[in-house]
Amino acid sequence: MDTIHLIVLAAALFFFAVVVAMTAKNKLTDQYAFMWLLFSGIGLGMAIALPYLNRLAVTIGIAYMPSLIFLLAFLLILSLLIYHTALLSKQERRVRILVQEVAFLQRQIKHLGKEEN
Amino acid sequence: MTSKILIIVPAYNEEQAIVGTVQQLQQFDEYDYVVVNDGSTDRTKQILEENNFSHVTLPVNLGIGGAVQTGYRFAEHNGYDYAIQLDADGQHDPEDLRHLVAEMKKRNVDMLIGSRFLEKSNYKGSLTRRTGILYFNYLLRLIAGVNIMDPTSGYRIVNRRVIEWFAEDYPVDYPEVEVIVKLARKGYTIEETKVEMNARQGGTSSITAVKSVYYMSKVTFFSLIRSYL
Numbered sequence: 001m002d003t004i005h006l007i008v009l010a011a012a013l014f015f016f017a018v019v020v021a022m023t024a025k026n027k028l029t030d031q032y033a034f035m036w037l038l039f040s041g042i043g044l045g046m047a048i049a050l051p052y053l054n055r056l057a058v059t060i061g062i063a064y065m066p067s068l069i070f071l072l073a074f075l076l077i078l079s080l081l082i083y084h085t086a087l088l089s090k091q092e093r094r095v096r097i098l099v100q101e102v103a104f105l106q107r108q109i110k111h112l113g114k115e116e117n
Numbered sequence: 118m119t120s121k122i123l124i125i126v127p128a129y130n131e132e133q134a135i136v137g138t139v140q141q142l143q144q145f146d147e148y149d150y151v152v153v154n155d156g157s158t159d160r161t162k163q164i165l166e167e168n169n170f171s172h173v174t175l176p177v178n179l180g181i182g183g184a185v186q187t188g189y190r191f192a193e194h195n196g197y198d199y200a201i202q203l204d205a206d207g208q209h210d211p212e213d214l215r216h217l218v219a220e221m222k223k224r225n226v227d228m229l230i231g232s233r234f235l236e237k238s239n240y241k242g243s244l245t246r247r248t249g250i251l252y253f254n255y256l257l258r259l260i261a262g263v264n265i266m267d268p269t270s271g272y273r274i275v276n277r278r279v280i281e282w283f284a285e286d287y288p289v290d291y292p293e294v295e296v297i298v299k300l301a302r303k304g305y306t307i308e309e310t311k312v313e314m315n316a317r318q319g320g321t322s323s324i325t326a327v328k329s330v331y332y333m334s335k336v337t338f339f340s341l342i343r344s345y346l
Contacts, residue, residue, distance in 0.1 A: 096179055100187045103173045104194065 005050050012047035016040040035083070039076060046072070120198040122218060124150040125188025127181060128205035132160040139170045141211040142203070148214065151191055152205065155184035186287035193284035201274040209272040213312040220310045221274045227305040228279055228297075230265060231272035231312030249329055253294045256337060260344050261301035265309060268294045272312055279305065288339070291332045298340040 019040045023033040046053070046069070057068040124142055128135055135152065142150045151171050154161050156178035165172040173187060185202060192200040201217060203209045213231060221229045234250075246269075253268040271293055275283070279300065288295045300307055 096183050096186075099175055099177055099179060099183070100190055103175045103187060104191065106176075107173050 005047075008047045008050055012040070012044040016044050035080075039080070042076070119147075120222075121196060122148045122199045122201065123188070123192045123195070123197040124148050124201045124203050124214070125185060125192070126150060126152045126203050126205045127155060127184035127188065128152050128157065128161055129155040129178065129181075129184065130157045130159045130161060131205040132157075132164055134207045135161055135164055135170075135205050136168065138203075138205050138207050138211075139168070145211065145214055148201075148218075149197075151188060153184045153187045153191075155179055155181075155187075180290050182287055182289040182292045185292065186283060189280055189283035189287065192280045197280065198277050199274055200280050202271050204271055208314050210313045210315055213272070217272075217274045217310065217312070221276070224308055226276075226308045228273060228275045228300060228307045230267060230270050230297075230307065230309045231274075231314075232265075232267035232270055232309040233312065233314050234266040235309055235311040245326065245329055249333060252333060253336070256340065257294065257297060257301070260340055261298045263297065263301045263307055265297060265307065267309065268297055270312075270314075272314070291336055294336045295340055295343075298344055302344050 019028070019033070019036045022028050023037065028036060053068060054065045057063075057065040060068075062068045062071075124145075126138065126142070131138075139150070139152065142148070149171070151173055152165055154165060154172055154174040156175050162174050164170075165174070173191060175184065175187060179187070188202070189200060199218065199221060201214065203211070203214075209231070217229060217231060250267065250269055254264070254266060257263050257265050257268055282300075283296070297307060
């Protein structure tokens with residue numbers, strides 16, 4: 001195992017450990033924790049399979065292996081971004097409903113206050 | 118049986134016009150109204166409270182779609198049969214309210230839009246605005262199969278069925294045209310009737326030149342993908 005393989009493997013392991021620790025301490029809620037465990041697992045898998053990625057890159061016509069890594073990383077980050085935007089949209093809808101309901105409650109409270117006086 | 122009718126007045130920074138608009142509405146005893154104060158930063162909230170006007174104040178600004186939807190949710194929660202949207206800036210003439218309600222009941226449609234262009238009216242909009250309106254008229258004919266002469270008019274009345282829908286789902290911004298597409302594509306009936314519109318009593322229009330390009334692109338894009346996909 002050469003030095004770079006060891007460094008990549010150590011980095012992937014460290015990242016995986018961070019995700020597991022954050023999940024254990026409830027710093028990530030279930031939905032996000034699962035997603036990050038999945039992605040850090042993929043990262044770890046790729047770090048282990050690093051020597052084989054050269055062969056894969058050549059097979060699919062990529063002359064320079066790190067380009068394959070960047071391509072995969074780019075696709076992974078893109079899918080993460082779209083997933084987060086979808087979640088953000090969902091949260092926005094929920095916040096809107098909450099704001100509306102809070103406004104209705106404030107109105108009711110004011111009316112009740114007036115009735116009591 | 119008398120129908121319960123709610124007039125929804127979305128208001129954002131309308132301190133200059135709101136008193137005049139609400140006082141006109143108060144002449145119509147047969148209708149309820151609610152001003153939706155969309156997190157205004159001027160004195161709109163104080164004016165509504167001081168004058169004891171019926172209102173709901175949103176703690177943060179939700180934008181026109183969120184404000185109007187608040188009105189529909191209010192109508193839905195309180196069992197209204199019909200809801201009418203009316204701008205707070207005084208552009209919509211309350212004198213047309215009875216006409217809108219009478220026509221709505223007579224025609225028995227799901228949505229009736231108050232139109233400036235059905236007959237000759239006193240409305241004089243800018244060339245950009247008129248071009249936009251014409252564009253949306255063609256767009257609606259093309260993708261929704263309805264011929265609405267004044268698709269951007271916010272002066273409209275809907276029945277209970279539509280109130281329930283809008284309470285659940287309403288576009289965030291520039292909702293007027295998009296909801297027509299949605300309703301028409303789902304088989305809801307939409308018609309128009311002639312109304313008068315005045316110049317603004319105060320405040321400024323939210324639609325600038327850059328925004329109008331965004332408006333047209335956004336509505337076209339969303340209407341197309343939400344209609345066909």
